[in-house]
Structures are given as structure tokens and as C-alpha cells.
Amino acid sequence: MASFHRLLLLFTILCICTAESAELWSQFCNHNSQINSTQLSANIDSLLAELMSGTVQNGFSTISYGKAEDQVFGLAQCRGDVSSEDCSSCVEDASKQIRKLCPSQSDARIWYDYCFMRYGTNKFFGQVDTSVGIIFYNVENVTDPDSFNKELVSLSDKISSEAVKPGNKGLGRGKKQLSPFLTLYELAQCTRDLTPLSCDQCLAIAIGNFPIFCNNKKGCRVLHGSCIVRYELYPFFFPLDPKETLVNMPLKYYHSSTVHNP
Numbered sequence: 001m002a003s004f005h006r007l008l009l010l011f012t013i014l015c016i017c018t019a020e021s022a023e024l025w026s027q028f029c030n031h032n033s034q035i036n037s038t039q040l041s042a043n044i045d046s047l048l049a050e051l052m053s054g055t056v057q058n059g060f061s062t063i064s065y066g067k068a069e070d071q072v073f074g075l076a077q078c079r080g081d082v083s084s085e086d087c088s089s090c091v092e093d094a095s096k097q098i099r100k101l102c103p104s105q106s107d108a109r110i111w112y113d114y115c116f117m118r119y120g121t122n123k124f125f126g127q128v129d130t131s132v133g134i135i136f137y138n139v140e141n142v143t144d145p146d147s148f149n150k151e152l153v154s155l156s157d158k159i160s161s162e163a164v165k166p167g168n169k170g171l172g173r174g175k176k177q178l179s180p181f182l183t184l185y186e187l188a189q190c191t192r193d194l195t196p197l198s199c200d201q202c203l204a205i206a207i208g209n210f211p212i213f214c215n216n217k218k219g220c221r222v223l224h225g226s227c228i229v230r231y232e233l234y235p236f237f238f239p240l241d242p243k244e245t246l247v248n249m250p251l252k253y254y255h256s257s258t259v260h261n262p
């Protein structure tokens with residue numbers, strides 16, 4: 001009986017973790033892009049359905065739907081280290097939420113912990129997009145800024161060069177032990193439509209936000225349309241070492257800023 005209760009408790013915890021794993025981070029609705037025809041609206045719905053089924057296959061898809069002025073282009077991608085189960089549930093959530101959050105815009109983006117989705121009437125595939133930057137930072141400061149920043153710069157370089165390597169699908173991740181009790185974890189992910197050079201450009205801009213918005217902060221997440229970077233002092237990506245437990249510190253412990261680049 002006791003073990004049954006333990007099992008039940010375990011399941012409850014697992015379920016909470018799964019629900020949190022697809023945490024919605026942010027969205028961007030371009031208010032200069034009104035949906036001006038019922039055909040365009042219908043095309044966005046069809047596009048989202050196709051994106052959903054297309055992305056389950058290999059974690060990434062770009063699709064267009066419709067023609068002439070009612071044509072829409074869409075991209076969906078999961079973080080390269082998440083399972084296909086987590087990927088499909090994230091993309092399913094994203095395709096529902098993006099329409100709710102941006103109901104009358106034809107240019108929209110949505111960022112989750114595990115996936116990203118975007119559509120628009122311009123063919124944006126392959127173009128570096130850092131026009132919008134959404135930054136979340138842990139309000140707590142690190143205790144030893146000088147050595148922390150040195151390690152952050154070197155780990156950022158390392159994961160960027162991993163992300164641009166052909167075959168890595170735009171994903172770079174790594175960690176660095178700072179002390180017996182403290183490890184720095186960092187992940188970079190470009191959208192897979194970018195060339196290595198464009199991925200590198202996007203990540204340079206994203207990482208350039210660290211000293212501006214996240215100086216000496218214990219954690220930072222920078223979201224752009226073409227890439228994201230994130231660092232934390234806890235494990236947040238896969239694979240986990242046997243000693244590590246995935247931590248999902250909710251966004252309410254972070255503050256946010258939004259930048260619009262020309």
C-alpha cells in the first residue's frame with residue numbers, strides 16, 4: 001500500500017514536470033500585420049495543422065500555404081535535445097496558443113522552453129531575424145562577477161561554435177564547473193533554416209545582450225526569431241548526468257525586457 005502511494009506520488013510529480021516542460025515563455029504579435037481576409041485566416045489555420053504534423057517527424061519544418069496575397073509561410077522547431085514526445089506536445093500547444101495570443105495578426109512568433117513557432121506573409125526562411133529580442137533574467141546576482149563573466153564568455157564561444165557545426169542542427173550546449181557546488185549550464189539553438197554563418201551572426205547578437213541586460217545575473221534567456229541562448233546555474237537541458245536533476249525554475253522568478261532592433 002505504501003509503495004502504491006509512492007508510485008502515485010511519483011506519477012503526480014512526473015505529470016507536473018511534463019506540464020511545466022512545455023512552459024510558454026513569450027509571444028510576439030506584429031501589430032502592423034493585420035489579417036485582412038478570411039482566406040488568409042483559413043490559410044493560417046491550415047498552415048498550423050501542417051506545421052504540427054510536419055515537425056513531429058524530425059523536430060523541424062518550414063511550410064507555405066495558399067497563394068498570392070493570402071500565402072503564409074511558417075516555421076516550427078523543437079530544441080535539438082528534447083524527446084520527440086516532448087517535441088510534439090510542445091508544437092501542439094504552440095499551434096493552439098499562437099492563434100489565441102495573436103488572433104488578428106498575420107505575423108506572429110511564439111517561444112516555449114522546448115519549441116518555437118513562427119508564421120508570416122513574407123518568405124522569411126534563411127534570413128537572420130533579431131528584430132525582436134525578449135530577455136528574461138534571474139534577479140539574483142552572482143557572488144564572484146569577474147571570474148563568472150570570464151567563464152561565461154568562454155562557454156558562450158564554445159557552444160556557439162558547436163551550434164554552427166554542420167550536422168548539429170543549430171544546437172550547442174555545454175557546462176563548466178565553477179566551484180565544487182556551482183556549475184554553469186548554457187545552451188544555444190538556431191533555427192535550422194539558417195546557414196552556419198547566419199547562425200553565428202544571430203548568436204553573436206543574442207550573446208551580446210548578456211552584458212547589457214543580464215550583467216552579473218545568475219541566469220539569462222535571450223529569445224530572437226532565429227536563435228535563442230540561455231545560461232543558468234542549474235541543469236536545464238538533456239542529456240542529464242546521473243547526478244543531475246532537470247530544474248524548471250518558473251519564469252515568475254525572472255524579470256524581462258524587450259528590445260526592437262532596426
Ligand SMILES: *[C@@H]1O[C@H](CO)[C@@H](O)[C@H](O)[C@H]1NC(C)=O
Nearest residue numbers: 033034035036037069070121
Ligand atoms: C492585405 O494586406 C496585404 C499586405 O498589407 C495586401 O498586399 C493585400 O492586398 C491585402 N488584401 C486585401 C484583401 O485587402
Ligand SMILES: *[C@@H]1O[C@H](CO)[C@@H](O)[C@H](O)[C@H]1NC(C)=O
Nearest residue numbers: 138139140141142215216217
Ligand atoms: C544586483 O546588483 C545590482 C547592481 O549592483 C543591484 O542594483 C541589485 O540590487 C542587485 N540585486 C540583488 C537581488 O541583490
